[in-house]
Amino acid sequence: MKERKAAQPCVYKRVGDCNVKADVYLPEGSGPHPVVVWIHGGALIMGWRGDLLSWQRDRYLDAGCAVVAIDYRLAPETKLPGIIDDLQDAFRWVSESGPASFGLDPQRIAAVGHSAGGYLTLMSGVCVSPRPKALVSFYGYGDIIGPWYTQPDPFYRRRPLVGEAEAWFAVGSREISEDAGGDRERFYLYCRQEGLWPLMVGGRNPADDEEFFRRYCPVRNVDGEYPPTLLLHGDQDTDVLHEQSVMMAEALARAGVEHELLTIPEGGHGFDAEGDEPAREAMDHVLAFLRKALA
Numbered sequence: 338m339k340e341r342k343a344a345q346p347c348v349y350k351r352v353g354d355c356n357v358k359a360d361v362y363l364p365e366g367s368g369p370h371p372v373v374v375w376i377h378g379g380a381l382i383m384g385w386r387g388d389l390l391s392w393q394r395d396r397y398l399d400a401g402c403a404v405v406a407i408d409y410r411l412a413p414e415t416k417l418p419g420i421i422d423d424l425q426d427a428f429r430w431v432s433e434s435g436p437a438s439f440g441l442d443p444q445r446i447a448a449v450g451h452s453a454g455g456y457l458t459l460m461s462g463v464c465v466s467p468r469p470k471a472l473v474s475f476y477g478y479g480d481i482i483g484p485w486y487t488q489p490d491p492f493y494r495r496r497p498l499v500g501e502a503e504a505w506f507a508v509g510s511r512e513i514s515e516d517a518g519g520d521r522e523r524f525y526l527y528c529r530q531e532g533l534w535p536l537m538v539g540g541r542n543p544a545d546d547e548e549f550f551r552r553y554c555p556v557r558n559v560d561g562e563y564p565p566t567l568l569l570h571g572d573q574d575t576d577v578l579h580e581q582s583v584m585m586a587e588a589l590a591r592a593g594v595e596h597e598l599l600t601i602p603e604g605g606h607g608f609d610a611e612g613d614e615p616a617r618e619a620m621d622h623v624l625a626f627l628r629k630a631l632a
Contacts (some may be wrong), residue, residue, distance in 0.1 A: 341395065345439070346408075349430040350423060355410060357423055357514045359430070360386050361439050362394060362404040368440025370403040371447070371631040374431060374461075374469070378452030380525045381412045381420055381538050382508075385515040392612045393620060400610070400624050402631070403441055405431055408514040409457070415512050416540035416554055421464055423514075424457050428465045447471040449623070450605065452577060456481070459555035459585065462564045471630030472566040473623050476574055476606055478581035479556030479588065480537055482543040485578055488532040492575045496602045499527040543626020559588045565595040568628045569619055597626070 344360040351356075351357070361413015364370060377384040386406040397404050409423035428446070435441030448469045450458035462472050480486075504527035507520045529536040535543045535550060543550050551557050566589055570582035582598055589596040599622055601608050601615055609616035 369442035371445035376450035376454035412538040451474040451475040479585040493529040576606035
């Protein structure tokens with residue numbers, strides 16, 4: 338097995354007593370290296386940069402890309418505007434500090450994310466300046482105020498209902514940027530069972546303030562300068578509906594943006610987690626896409 342360089346942990350931002358971190362993985366050889374900014378999922382409520390699967394990380398490194406896995410502050414302690422601030426600051430840090438510190442190429446940066454990380458990846462095409470050269474969204478979403486997120490979810494309501502008190506007990510009041518291994522999934526489950534995710538994460542009720550949320554819906558903000566985008570989504574996803582990537586592909590097509598939707602037959606949420614044949618084939622597709630976009 339090839340010996341890998343250890344991750345280089347960094348603090349790219351401080352907010353009060355919260356250190357927001359990134360792990361930098363470098364490929365063999367000298368730079369400047371093209372960069373994959375990798376963004377974890379977890380509904381913006383859970384997860385951390387360490388969720389990056391080693392087999393996927395190694396595929397990016399073997400392709401000659403540096404990988405920067407980023408954290409961001411988590412909801413509900415931090416609301417959506419603060420999370421997007423972190424996203425912007427992470428890309429700014431990669432562009433400004435990356436060349437001298439790590440030999441990163443600021444002209445060749447791509448965003449790759451899974452689930453909520455896919456959402457943030459798609460948001461980076463809207464709110465990051467300069468925009469990434471390419472976006473890869475694994476089962477992400479572009480509309481955060483559609484019925485799938487604002488109405489009680491039938492799939493999640495099959496499970497025992499989580500009460501409000503239990504949900505809030507699972508989170509805290511202090512801002513954090515790493516899921517410390519608690520039971521934050523209970524809060525997420527409560528949000529989906531009650532249709533409260535936009536309210537709890539955005540801090541506003543979309544029924545009363547749709548305009549606030551519009552700026553945070555990538556599908557509503559695609560323009561002709563949006564980066565080339567690869568969407569990967571299983572057609573049996575019960576967490577983020579396949580329709581979300583279909584809608585995003587349609588918006589990209591209307592704007593004349595280079596894009597592709599790769600649908601995984603019988604694929605569920607996290608179809609790539611096991612590294613089986615469909616997942617490996619999907620990664621082959623991702624690497625070919627990035628090779629072209631970052632050439």
